[in-house]
Amino acid sequence: MTDLNDYREQFAAFAAATDRQPVVLVDMDDVLVDYGTALYERFITDNPGHPIKRPDERDSFDLFGGETDDHKARLFEAMNHPDLYASLKPLPGAFDALHQMIDLGINVRVCTAPWATNPTCASQKLTQLEELGGKFFANRAIISKDKTFVFGDLLIDDRSGVTGAMPPAWKQLLFTQPHNRLDFDLPRLNGWTNWQDTVLPMLAGILTDKAAVTA
Numbered sequence: 421m422t423d424l425n426d427y428r429e430q431f432a433a434f435a436a437a438t439d440r441q442p443v444v445l446v447d448m449d450d451v452l453v454d455y456g457t458a459l460y461e462r463f464i465t466d467n468p469g470h471p472i473k474r475p476d477e478r479d480s481f482d483l484f485g486g487e488t489d490d491h492k493a494r495l496f497e498a499m500n501h502p503d504l505y506a507s508l509k510p511l512p513g514a515f516d517a518l519h520q521m522i523d524l525g526i527n528v529r530v531c532t533a534p535w536a537t538n539p540t541c542a543s544q545k546l547t548q549l550e551e552l553g554g555k556f557f558a559n560r561a562i563i564s565k566d567k568t569f570v571f572g573d574l575l576i577d578d579r580s581g582v583t584g585a586m587p588p589a590w591k592q593l594l595f596t597q598p599h600n601r602l603d604f605d606l607p608r609l610n611g612w613t614n615w616q617d618t619v620l621p622m623l624a625g626i627l628t629d630k631a632a633v634t635a
């Protein structure tokens with residue numbers, strides 16, 4: 421177990437030297453809430469008897485790869501269902517971890533990409549965030565299709581190799597899910613239990629590097 425007070429002191433020293441707190445961006449779907457299960461249940465409710473991989477059978481972030489046009493159309497409909505994002509359940513320990521990060525002096529922002537063709541996606545994400553984590557997280561959420569435009573030190577995300585139009589200011593920590601099991605390139609966070617042992621040393625290393633560059 422790491423000494424949390426050492427990290428608290430390092431983060432405070434960083435904030436004093438740079439006029440900003442360390443920033444951790446946290447993805448929402450399949451990091452804070454269980455998108456994979458909600459989508460699976462939506463699909464089998466609307467398409468009884470039609471086969472679909474369970475979330476733990478997936479080995480790719482891409483839900484459409486190698487599927488028939490018929491399956492893709494059914495899947496697309498499930499992904500666009502107006503009740504989908506209101507049905508997402510929190511992943512165990514997720515919001516407790518965010519509160520603990522804040523307590524250590526980290527500026528935590530939920531950073532989530534909208535599914536553009538679902539008309540209620542963005543609004544229901546904010547409603548869900550408020551229900552599950554309180555107004556604090558809903559009011560500070562960042563909804564961006566391209567996360568490389570969003571400033572941060574660390575991004576916790578289940579999508580293998582988040583990229584975009586900009587060189588990102590953050591480094592990615594891959595939140596382990598079955599669909600990213602074939603990614604061997606990124607450091608991983610294997611669930612929210614004992615998150616401190618993975619997130620804090622990585623964040624501390626990033627801040628040390630940034631402080632050296634600006635010194």
Ligand SMILES: [Mg+2]
Nearest residue numbers: 447449450578
């Ligand atoms: Mg995600």
